Amino acid sequence: MKKGFKNLALTTLLLAAALGHAQQKQQDIDKKVDALIAKMTLEEKVGQMAQITLDVLCKGDNRFSSTQPLTLDDAEMKKVFGKYHIGSVLNIAGGQAVTPQKWYELISGVQKASLATDKNKIPVLYGVDEIHGATYTDGATMFPQEIAQAAARNPKLTELGASITAYETRASNIPWTFSPVLDLGMDPRFPRQWESFGEDPYLCSVLGVAMVHGFEGNNIGDAQKVASCIKHFLGYHAATSGKDRTPAYISEDALREYHLPSFKAAIEAGAQTIMINSGVINGVPVHANYDILTKLLKDELGFKGLVVTDWADIENLHKRDRMAASDKEAIVLAINAGIDMSMIPYQYEVFCDNLIALVKEGKVKQERIDDAVRRILKVKYALNLFDKPNTNPKDYPKFGSKEHQKASYDMAAEAITLLKNEGNVLPLKKNIKVLITGPNANSMRTLNGGWTYTWQGDKTDQYAAKYNTIVEAVENEIGKANVTYIPGVSYKAGGHYYDELADKMDEAVAAAKNADVILLCLGENSYTEKPGDMNDLYMSDLQTELAQKIATTGKTVILILNEGRPRLISKFESNIKGIVQSYLPGNFGGDAIADVLFGDVNPSGKLPYTYPRYPNATISYIHKPSEEQKKAEGVYNYEADYNPQYAFGHGLSYTTFSYKDLKVNKASVKKGENVQITIVVTNTGKVAGKEVVHLFTSDLYATSVTPDVKRLRRFEKIDLKPGESKIVTFELNPKDLTYVGRDGKDILEAGDFEISIEKLKATFTLSE
Known part of the structure; x- marks a missing residue:
């Protein structure tokens, strides 16, 4: 037998053995769960379906706030676990991050109290929003936010970052993270776009799967892994108003074509839990939508894991959405729709007492309760919480x-995106005088964004003082003597994220005369969820004023964007020589930005969204041909035609790349056959660089719905030395060429398809 065949045979045997072991383990868990459920009372089962926030268990004036230092309340825990059998706890209390040792003290105390009062010895399932690192742990490694990871286009780095986050989350005694966010970030107005992987379903799918693998590995019982929670199922970011937790109107084909793929991919990758969209789709709150939660998620997609609500969303069916006349009616709607666990988070008595009553009244079936509890207990067993x-x-x-910190830096360095480099003004020389101005120049808070040490990230500066802001990183790069920092505009301390004030603006403009280059650091302060809702997508008035005044100095201006969503810059963009987009790059973002500015790092990030030019032109790159009705000669000037400031996938380099020899292996392909595409990419510049090769397809004609202009189907990031060439090979299968019809069914039609990579195009025909 040849060596290659021996290796293949060995690999096959190992995979079969691993699969067999996993199946046996799952069967063992199923037996334990069934035996445990048979012993549980209705009250105990309902308690497992309840999740409360840590504030409830800590001493304080009331259950809505805790006093410092955080101390568990033994009397309250006796009630919570002894009488109500609560099965899950989330969040930090008191609005501050704590050390891993403090987390261990708190959660081990919670586990001890639960196990001491529960005859079945069922451990608590503790969950936290570990969005870009161990969010509420002092000293944890904070990675770039998801939107920046999408710009990096490096699934290996995303998986590594999630793996490190899992490690540091377990170091904090937490086994469950409410991450990744797999919502499609198509709307730049939305306050949580930065939590997503951007506007493309394929990109979201690839990176979502990478993050799930990083969190969970092959076994979440491994003490270095956690259970992931993909969220927010489904269509959360598609709110018509662009504001958080507001209604969306999404057709069946759009829901399945754009919003579903990332969740489907993550479920197939083994994601253990899922969180539900807080909003309303087509008039029905998703938490009460049986068609989405049971028919689609559990039946069609075959999701066997735990379905948890978002914060207080069963209550919201009554208090906000007016779908239920009482809390009790809201509970029956949500549980019967398919919810397994309610993130209550405070009034647990209301949920538990009412759900018990609903079962006794026959309005919620015992089978629905048992199904929910079975899903919860399976996760607890899989996490090995019963034993440890x-x-x-x-x-x-x-x-x-340092190893973990380097991974964060590497991600930030690959994420930073060079949007403009007029006259090759970048990279900068290191023997220059620099003026740094703008509200984001000297802030760790703005580099990280929300979900950093606190929910809104408002205390980040005090926890992250040891890391470098943009100012400090540039000083390290070229020396303090060569750097002048004047804010120009500042964010108001303790105010809303958009509260700003002029801070020595005229002084900053005057100081420009002594500088060779001005680094203008604009963007947003930290925010997330409802507090991040906005009414004006333009860069703020004060920041725009600063930019316009700085641009009139005649000096070379480099704009450094540090923002969660693309704030419009068209009022001053034409007067800026160089533009660097840093997104929310994390604690090592300042260092990475400085390294890009001065050429220590060759930028390789690509936009994960469309950067709009105007507030009424926020169309994604995924759009229909009618969005591109070119002006008729001498008749109309279609100013509002598709006209982004920068297109999805845009990103420059300090070197140049050429593309040639785009080839499709077959001119005609039958349904069921794969298509192979090759292209040669060459670094034609003088420095090494990384390039993301994007492959788009276009269905030239479709019969059920008008086709999208183009869709991303594959991408690969390659590293090339000067003069080096690589052949990049992609393979498409017929599934990549399907689209969803008006009836929600996949359609694969014979016809002509176009492949595009960079500016090259090729066609092939799909035949019956």
């Missing part, structure tokens, strides 16, 4: 290590 309910930080020596 706590993980001690002393067993995690790599927490916050």
Whole structure:
């Protein structure tokens, strides 16, 4: 037997053995769960379906706030666990991050109280929004936010970052993260776009799967892995108003074509849990939508995991959405729709007492309760919580290590996107005088964004003082003597994220005469969810004023964008020589920005969304041909035609790349056959660089619905030395060429398709 065949045979045997072991383990868990459910009372089962926030369990003036230092309330815990059998806890209390040791003290105390009062010895399932690192853990490694990771287009780095986050989350004694966000970030107005992987379903799918793999590995019982929670199912970012938790109107074909693929991919990758969209789709709150939660998610997609609500969303069916006349009616709607666990988060008595009553009244079937509890217990067993309910930080020596920090820096360096480089003004020389101005120049808060040490990220500066702001990183790069920093505009301390004030603006403009280059650091302060809602997508008035005044100095101006969503810059963009988009790059973002500015790093990021030029032109790159009705000669000037400031996938380099020899292996392909595409990419410049090769397809004609102009189907990031060439090969299968019809069914039609990579195009015909 040849060596290659021996290796293949061995690999096949190992895979079969691993699969067999996993199946056996799942069967063992199923038996344990069934035996446990048979012993549980209705009250105990309902308690497992309830999740409360940590504030409820800590001493304070009331259950809505806790006093510092955080101390568990033994009397309240006795009631919570002894009488109500609550099965899950989330969040931090008191609005501050704590050390891994404090997390261990708190959660081990919670576990001890629960196990001491529960005859079945069922451990608590503790969950936290570990969005871009161990969010509420002091000293944890904070990575670039998801939108920046999407710009990096490097699934290996995304998986590594999630793996490190899982490690540091377990070091904090937390086994469950409410991440990744797999919502399609198509709307730049939406306050949570930065939490997503951007506007493309394929990109979201690839990176979502990478993050799930990083969090969960092959076994979430491994003490270095956590259960992931993909969210927010489904169509959350598509709110008509562009504001958080507001109604959306999404056709069946659009829901399945654009919003579903990332969730489907993550479910197939083994994601253990899922969180539900807080909003309303086509008039029905998703938390009460049986068609979405049971028919689509559980039946069609075959999701076997735990379905959890978002914050207080069963209550919202009554209090906000007016779908239910009482809390009790809201509970029956949500549980019967398919919710397994309610993130209550405070009034647990209302949920538990009412759900118990609803079962006794026959309005919620015992089978629905058992199904929900079975899903919850399976996750607890899979996490090995019954045998090891706590993980001690002393067993995690790599927490916050240099190794972990380097992974965060590497991601930031690959994410930063060079949008404009007029006259090759970048990279900058290191023997120059620099003026740095703008509200984002000297802030760790703005580099990280929300979900950093606190919910809104408003205390980040005090926790992240040891890391470098943009100002500090540039000073390290070229020396303090060569740097002048004047804010020009500042964010008001303690105010809303958009509260700004002029801060020595005229002084900043006057100082420009002594500088060779001005680094203008604009963007947004940190925010997330409803507090991030906005009414004006333009860069703020004060920042726009600063930009316009700085541009009149005649000096070379480099705009550094540090923002969660693309704030419009068309009022001053034409007067700027160079533009660097940093997104929300994390604690090492300042260092990465400086390294890009001065040429230590060759930028390789690509836009994960369309950067709009005007507030009424926010169309995604995924759009219909009618959005591109070119002006008729001498008749109309279609100013509002598709005209982004910068297109999806845009991103420059300090080197140049050429593309040639785009080839499709077959001119005619039958349904069921794969298509192979090759292209040669060459670094034609003088420095090494990384390039993302995007492959788009266009269905030239479709019969059920008008086709999209183009869709991303594959991408690959390559690294090329000067003069080096690589052949990049992609393979498409017929599934990539399907689209969803008006009836919600996949359609694969014979006809002509176009492949485009960079500016090259090729066609092939799909035949019956």
